[in-house]
Amino acid sequence: MGTVQGSTQQITLSRRLSGIARYVLLAIPLLFLAVFFLLPLGLTILVGFFERAGFWIRPAFTLAAYQAFLGGPRLFVLQRSLFVAAEVTVLALALAYPMAYFLSMHVRPQVTRTVLLLFTVPFVVNYVIRNFSWAYLLSRTGPVNRLLEALHLTAGSLDWLLYSDFSVLVGLISSYMPFMIYPLWLALAGVDRRLIEASWVLGAPPLLTFLRVTLPLSIPGIFTALIFGFVGSFGESAVPIILGGVGYQLMGNTITSALDVLNYPLAAAMSSIVVVVMLLFLAAWYLLFDVPAFLGKIVRWRV
């Protein structure tokens, strides 16, 4: 009896300890999140309502910074940032998905590894150098224009290749598409082949199999790729400066510009709006795609 009681107490104690350990382990990332994300974010939102006092700021509750942003030319920059980020994400996804599909379904693993390794090259080349390379390639006297002229496809150099919406798209897609390839490939490589085979056995043609089986099962990867592409290109500041032409700006550039004249409330207000917009998009995606359900399915396939 005493032995049973003792072992029961031991079990209770070990359960308590494991419960405490679980909370401690959970507290570490939560603490990290609170200190390095939530606290700065809270301060940023707060400063957006402060008022300027000479070179500094004074605690207050004023909407002046928000009025300056929403009532001025910078609102156009926000609209453009959202549009460009969406455009880049869709185009990059249209390029990345077929590649990822091909790599996961129709290529030997050794070749896949090599190709995926090649997609890491952009990460080891400095992004400024990469963008300057685009500026050289797309310039009036650059190789692309020369090639087009040599092939008699154009009579003179094409001005719109550089310092234009086109060059910004090229720069952003080349910067963020590699980030999108990996989650897509992972999702597609994780699709249970037996489900595809079952679809064929049941008489579904390849396109229908793709639409009914492969595509839905790869949605978690698509979702992740969308986040990588959209968030990255939305916050980009180097590409617009190097490839964008006459004052082409995205939100990162205009926030920096406000900071240069110490307009912290305006910079904070713009940053707050950007964060809120991003969180709204994430929430919409989260609800729309029901990610946990899909992730749950992946887990179930594995077990």
Add this chain to the structure above:
Amino acid sequence: MDEVAARLSRREFLRAAAYATAGASLLRLGPLVSWAGAAAAKKGTLSFADIGVGDPGGDWSKFTNATGWGVNLVAIGNAPSQILNVLIAGGGKGVYDVINIVGGMQKPLVENDLIIPIATSRLPNWGKDAYISEFLSSGKPGFEFIGYKGKIYGVPTVLQGDSFAYLPEKTGQLDSYAALFDPKWKGFVALEDNFTTAGQKTALYLKTNKLATIKDPANMTPGEIRTVIDFLIEKKKEGQFRVIWTSFEQAVDLLTRREVYVMDCWEPMVFAARKKGVSAVYARPKEGYLLWAMAAYIVKNPQRPADREKGAYDLLNFMLDGWYGAKITLLRGYMTNPQAVAYAKANAGDFSAAEAAEVARIHDNVRSKFRLGGTWQNRWPTYVEQYESEWARFKAAPSK
């Protein structure tokens, strides 16, 4: 300014220069020289924050041998926000003894209690610097680059006048800022992304040619700024501008690739383009130049011992002497102080005949710019926020 670079405008280049200095430190080049100097430093090491222009190739031995003080050069950015953040939020008041930045920052620096007035009597070289009395003395526009409310806070380390570059092979000779807005060069013009340079040069052009009523291009009213920006937006819509550049390399690249024929920029970019075989010319506009100067300030620190403060003054004095001036002129292409020319000529051990001639040529060139005049760049105009927001309006405006 050297051929190193980074972000916006002069701010950009200067930040770039700072990056280059930091890069050199990372490569252990700076520290090696600094440590060599520090080895001879008996009194300690002065902390010198600089934007990359005031570094004499890492060689402070002449200063260290003469004073017993070593110099630890730390790279900082040149944007007003960066400087204030470094000195206040970054605890720079307790760290740095001297900061060397583009002048004209006295208002924010003094009002935030970050720098101290300079006792010029403690600088033997001050009186020998004829450029100060000629261009920067009280009552002259240049005073705003070193002084504030009648007191002197900065020691001028370099002086320069900016205009624009062009490619004569494409444009012929140009002598007016009108070239930046001439439809003949539509689509082949670039501006700097900086309201206190490109904006002020535009204001100078409009005022001089009686195209707009602007009392002082160096310190415009909100209405005057709006007029300048309206004009620029009109030109932007016509497709006049190819790009707004933001870094030294980008600007040089625009010239060397002949992407543009006329470009609002700084003279070192022309030197860099010429080295790459492009016959670029730096214009001598009839409207005059955008004049500016760099200044070294003593950071306010009530805890600083008297001997360290003397060391800071010794460093400022050293920056006004011939060897340092000649060295900086050769490295960056700017006018420094009058002793530089004579020193370079008289000290063949330090400077070759060709180098001495180059120092003299650069000084003559910059002096002629100052004689011609123009407008002094204003780093912190009264309505700086309007400048920034109007410049944002220009950048956000649609192109052709």
